[in-house]
Structures are given as structure tokens and as C-alpha cells.
Amino acid sequence: MKDHHGLARKLEEAIRAHVGNDFHLDSTSPERAEGSGKIVLAGDGKRFFVKYGKSGALDRFSAEADGLVALRDADCFRTPATIDCSGDDEHAWIILEHLELHxxxxxxxxxxxxxxxxxxxxxxxxxxxxxxxxxxxxxxxxxxxxxxxxxxxxxxxxxxxxxxxxxxxxxxxxxxxxxxxxxxxxxxxxxxxxxxxxxxxxxxxxxxxxxxxxxxxxxxxxxxxxxxxxxxxxxxxxxxxxxxxxxxxxxxxxxxxxxxxxxxxxxxxxxxxxxxxxxxxxxxxxxxxxxxxxxxxxx
Missing domain, CATH: 3.90.1200.10 (Aminoglycoside phosphotransferase (APH), C-terminal lobe)
Structure with a gap:
């Protein structure tokens, strides 16, 4: 995540709030796509898919979470669960369940x-x-x-x-x-x-x-x-x-x-x-x- 060490710590804290305090971030695997960061976070045998951007991206991530709920409620597709969708004055993020796909x-x-x-x-x-x-x-x-x-x-x-x-x-x-x-x-x-x-x-x-x-x-x-x-x-x-x-x-x-x-x-x-x-x-x-x-x- 380049110099985003502080963001990584915030994401780790957000994941802990949802899955338990035993989660410790071990590695990150970043990508870039469509103007926002995409990253896989791994720790303690768990993996999470994260999108992040500047604070103004929160509405976009919130809309994505809303759409995933609609897909999930329709019960037709397997969709990633939303672990957290929030942010601070500098960043916004959505943390999703990591699915193994082909x-x-x-x-x-x-x-x-x-x-x-x-x-x-x-x-x-x-x-x-x-x-x-x-x-x-x-x-x-x-x-x-x-x-x-x-x-x-x-x-x-x-x-x-x-x-x-x-x-x-x-x-x-x-x-x-x-x-x-x-x-x-x-x-x-x-x-x-x-x-x-x-x-x-x-x-x-x-x-x-x-x-x-x-x-x-x-x-x-x-x-x-x-x-x-x-x-x-x-x-x-x-x-x-x-x-x-x-x-x-x-x-x-x-x-x-x-x-x-x-x-x-x-x-x-x-x-x-x-x-x-x-x-x-x-x-x-x-x-x-x-x-x-x-x-x-x-x-």
C-alpha cells in the first residue's frame, strides 16, 4: 500500500471489530483499478478483499454495499459479505469477504x-x-x-x-x-x-x-x-x-x-x-x- 501504513492499521482495526481481536494483519497484496485502490489483506489464515479511496469515495462504497445486499436477498448468486464500509477524514473503504473464484x-x-x-x-x-x-x-x-x-x-x-x-x-x-x-x-x-x-x-x-x-x-x-x-x-x-x-x-x-x-x-x-x-x-x-x-x- 506504498506509504499507507496508517490506513492498513485502520483496516486491521475495522476487521478486528467484526471478526474478533485475534486478527493480526500479516500481508497486503495491492492492485490499482478505476481510480481506487484494491487490496487483499491476509492474517491468521483469513483473507479479505478491500477497496479504498479518498474520503469522498464513501458514498460509492455505500452504494456497492447496498447493491450486494440486494443481490444476496434475491438468493440467486453467491456474493461477498460486507465486513465494514466506513472511513475517516482522509480515506474511505469497503471490506469484503474474500472469495476464491474462477x-x-x-x-x-x-x-x-x-x-x-x-x-x-x-x-x-x-x-x-x-x-x-x-x-x-x-x-x-x-x-x-x-x-x-x-x-x-x-x-x-x-x-x-x-x-x-x-x-x-x-x-x-x-x-x-x-x-x-x-x-x-x-x-x-x-x-x-x-x-x-x-x-x-x-x-x-x-x-x-x-x-x-x-x-x-x-x-x-x-x-x-x-x-x-x-x-x-x-x-x-x-x-x-x-x-x-x-x-x-x-x-x-x-x-x-x-x-x-x-x-x-x-x-x-x-x-x-x-x-x-x-x-x-x-x-x-x-x-x-x-x-x-x-x-x-x-x-
Whole structure:
């Protein structure tokens, strides 16, 4: 943790408060990702996964803990227990149970993952949104309740991302395309009625895995009630899952006509977020997807 010796001691104290005073920190194994630190703490045969950042990150960690509770209560995935989520004037942190995991890679694991996701989506509400705003990665995500999914997605997902891009260096053509897409998004939902399903919200293949004892695990949620297709779309964005995952999910929950067009819309949100978080390397992909959607919406 470089010079964060004081933070390590605070994390040790927080763990002791929850698991007992016999815990003594033996080692740390740090990583860096998405602007916050990630570290595995080990001591007395126990391991914990910790995310930490500046004090302002506490709301983000609190939202993550809230999402993990929702996933756990749905009883579809194995999720890491939250040991502590707090901070001080300088730092914030979330301490999680450390799970031994491997990627979803076999045909059987693909089927198990699809069954878990379909069961999650079977939890439904009477409105889209969530009881609090949360985050997609490090980016704030609005969740005001709405009875209109296309309006919710256009105004609370796409619009903030396009506006953030325009405020930086990514306006111009992308901003013009964005306004057209926001205005015309309802056209993609004329013959499709989305239901408010409990969705993970950030389900790329790195956020779903298999525990060493064979359970499907999930973590890092951007939880809310939304169209179940948003999760399925994102699993295809950065590499995908075994073919049996998609075949099993479709057998359990057949996809409606127009899914391919909606998939482009839903994944544009994540590419815009990556553009806003990580920069110009995603501009070409974001612009191509926006042009594709604009062309669809002009027909």
C-alpha cells in the first residue's frame, strides 16, 4: 500500500471489530483499478478483499454495499459479505469477504450462470429505478423511479453520459448524434414493453464467476430495476460467456423481436461511460454505435 501504513492499521482495526481481536494483519497484496485502490489483506489464515479511496469515495462504497445486499436477498448468486464500509477524514473503504473464484468457462458453468441470472430477473417491481442513486464504475448513476422505461433509459442513462462527454473534449458529432438518440429512443420500444426486473447493471463477464465449491458468484453491482435485456447485452460487450449461457437464458426467457437493436442502445451507455472514464480510446467505438443507432431511428 506504498506509504499507507496508517490506513492498513485502520483496516486491521475495522476487521478486528467484526471478526474478533485475534486478527493480526500479516500481508497486503495491492492492485490499482478505476481510480481506487484494491487490496487483499491476509492474517491468521483469513483473507479479505478491500477497496479504498479518498474520503469522498464513501458514498460509492455505500452504494456497492447496498447493491450486494440486494443481490444476496434475491438468493440467486453467491456474493461477498460486507465486513465494514466506513472511513475517516482522509480515506474511505469497503471490506469484503474474500472469495476464491474462477471465470465462467465450461458449458455446465454457463448453464448455471444463466439460471442464476434468469432467477435474478424474475424479481420484479412496479417501477423502474432504485431507492437510491448509485454508480456505474466510478460514475454516478441516477435512479429516480419511473413507469416509462424508454424515458428512464434516455434521460437517466444516456443523457448524463452524452452531457459529460460534451463538457470535456468529446462533443461535436457525438453530441449531435446523442441528442437525436435521446429524443428518439422511444421509437425502439413501440412494440416492446419492458418489465422492471432486478438487474445487476454492470454485468460484464468479469463480474460473474464460479466459486471453488461450484456456486455462481456476482459482485460490483450497479443494481436497479430495469429491462432484463441490459444485463444480457453487457455480457457480450467485453468478451462474452460460454454459448450455453445464452442458449439456456433464451430457453428460460425468450428474447423479444428487436433485441439486437436494443442491445446496441444498452451497450452504448457502457461505451460512453468508458469514454468518460478512460478517454479517447473509446471515442471511435462510441461514435460508430451512435451512428448505427441514429440510422436505425431514422427509418
Amino acid at each position: 471465470p465462467v468457462r465450461t458449458l455446465a458453468e454457463g448453464r448455471l450462470a444463466a439460471e442464476a441470472l434468469a432467477n435474478l430477473h424474475a424479481h420484479q417491481s412496479d417501477a423502474f429505478g432504485w431507492h437510491r442513486d448509485n454508480y456505474i464504475g466510478n460514475t454516478p448513476q441516477q435512479n429516480d423511479h419511473s413507469g416509462n422505461w424508454s424515458r428512464f433509459f434516455a434521460l437517466q442513462r444516456l443523457k448524463p453520459q452524452f452531457e459529460f462527454a460534451a463538457r470535456t473534449e468529446f462533443g461535436g458529432e457525438l453530441a449531435k448524434l446523442g441528442q437525436k438518440i435521446i429524443d428518439r429512443t422511444p421509437a425502439l420500444f413501440l412494440d416492446y414493453r419492458a418489465r422492471p426486473s432486478l438487474v445487476h447493471g454492470d454485468l460484464w463477464h468479469g463480474n460473474i464467476a464460479i466459486t471453488n465449491d461450484g456456486h455462481v458468484a456476482s459482485f460490483d453491482p450497479a443494481i436497479h430495476f430495469g429491462d432484463h435485456e441490459v444485463d444480457l447485452a453487457m455480457t457480450e460487450l467485453f468478451g462474452g460467456l460460454p454459448d450455453t449461457f445464452y442458449a439456456t437464458y433464451r430457453a428460460l426467457w425468450p428474447l423479444a423481436e428487436g433485441h439486437a437493436e436494443r442491445k446496441t442502445l444498452y451497450n452504448l451507455y457502457h461505451i460512453l461511460n468508458h469514454l468518460n472514464l478512460f478517454g479517447r480510446g473509446y471515442l471511435g467505438q462510441a461514435t460508430r454505435m451512435a451512428k448505427q443507432l441514429s440510422s436505425m431511428l431514422s427509418r
